Amino acid sequence: MSTRTDPPLLQVRGLTKHFPVRGGVFLRTVGHVHAVDDVSFDLDTGETIGLVGESGCGKSTVGKTLLRLYDPTAGRVFFEGRDIATMSRNELRQLRRDIQIIFQDPFESLNARHTVGKILEEPFLIHGLGTSVERRRRVDELLERVGLDAGAANRFPHEFSGGQRQRIGIARAIALKPRLIVCDEAVSALDVSIQSQIINLLLELQREMRLALIFIAHDLAVVKHVSDRIAVMYLGEVVETADATDIYESPRHPYTKALISAIPVPDPTAQRDRIVLVGDVPSPIDPPRGCRFHTRCRHARDDCRERKPALTAAGDRATVACHHWQDLS
């Protein structure tokens, strides 16, 4: 083991994304959706961080803002130590090869009028790589790698099942040998027996290619299975980070505890303390003052309503944003 001098593959610092809400006759900005607020994390080569939380918690916006599909409102993102906001054209071009994304419904992200062969050849064309013979050979290799037969190249996306389409989406994502893939609910729409196939494929590819993964999903059991570390988000903020096993065995934040306890376990003999949260997630347009979770937290006290808890170290490799987590464990 050498002591480390390189920066992490990805550093996210204070990432914030607010969307304006317009109203009135002149469509003036009347407020902001606080989609992501002050999110920070590091990610190393070959590592997976899972972003988990319920609808509207901002997990997908984090992924899209990282890729600059959205411009961040504030915060910085460093890839291999370089700030992506100040990258030159050439550096950005390389960045777009190094970071890829896979979406929930591959059908919507695959051009329905192109054959799978053409879809998979496109990344090479865009980046001017290889002769047509070489490109075709690479397409065949990609198809084989993701478990589709070579004949798939001549067929169209609609001829494939959901699981097979996700394999095509993965083949396209790995075509240019990226360093990092953002998986945005990539297995959420799949049947269980197919979901496990795709999870296994992602784990194999990660090992072979030393891929870093940002795995965004609402299913904590799935996220836990694929991740080294997990960040739990609520209303745009990270409320807890920890190693995957640790967060399940000893969750610290009351929201994480409720989330874990709400997951239905496929075992009728399981004895569990169910924490049923009251009410719905508040609107991100005007999030609650103080701790954003206080409106649904059964441990909330006066200071929770007034003072926002900072994300602070809780043990070696964990952080938590709760004034009272130590009293609760």
Place this chain on the structure above:
Amino acid sequence: MAALLAVEELSVGFDTEEDLVNVLDRVSFDIEAGETLGLVGESGCGKSVTALAVMGLLPKPAGRIQGGDILFRGDSLLALPRERMRTIRGNRIAMIFQEPMTALNPVQRIGRQLAETFALHEPGLSSDAIRQRSLGLLEEVGIPAPDRRLDEYPHQLSGGMRQRVMIAMALAGRPDVLIADEPTTALDVTIQAQILELLRDLQRDTGMAIIFITHDLGVIAELCSRVVVMYAGRVAEQADIHPLFAHPLHPYTRGLLDSIPRLEGEPKTPLTTIPGTVPGIDDLPGGCRFVNRCPFAERRCEGEPPPLDALTAGHRVACYRWREIEADDARPHPA
């Protein structure tokens, strides 16, 4: 005594451009008052078609019953005149769906939609009585500030609240059977937990039977007393939940249970999978429909489909090799 609701050897087909495709093949189960029966399986297994057939809501003219019967308190629903079926549907057997937004009218206030339901079930109710009943129902399903909600439109409610409104509408006729088709699939887990708790409470208070359709074996384990596992339009296995989860005998049930990532599992280890994909309805294998994905498949599985054998009165499995699987389970395994 006849069961509250019995589905007997029900087969359903759909007309396509070429021919009639069978989507449900001799499906049988029954349910008693106060019981929660789970129908579980993956896309295309026929669980939703089963529900629609029971409700008499198969898409017309494409869908048709090819055989079998559906009995409510011993009377065939298929033989009922349309008028009688309409009073049973909604009054005696009600249904809720995955996405309440598509079942609710987006341009009508919640109160008006509830009133419509009452008008159907109890014509002649005064508008005051309707309002009182509506408020009572919304309260019963745990909607805060119900008087304000009556004047709101569906889009003003959250997904969880919309599902509560749907449940309220289904309860309006005080049904004996509630069919719930993936009612929590589109909801966040913390909201799902609320809705499951609500259904449990309502069942305890009213004694209605619930048929709960889902792809999520976790939800089945939490809510149901019995399970029917379906695959490609047939019943693969049927049992009380404890034997089903402790000793699943159909290779498909076993594969399904093994494929689920477990919270207590070791991260980043390969999951057990079922190879291949679910066959399309126009491309079903002959014999056992699981044959091309089954690790236990042998010659005879490609011939006649295996019958639904009964191990015990409540546990049935459609597999030629279940006895070997059971014997193998009973053998002590090295840890």
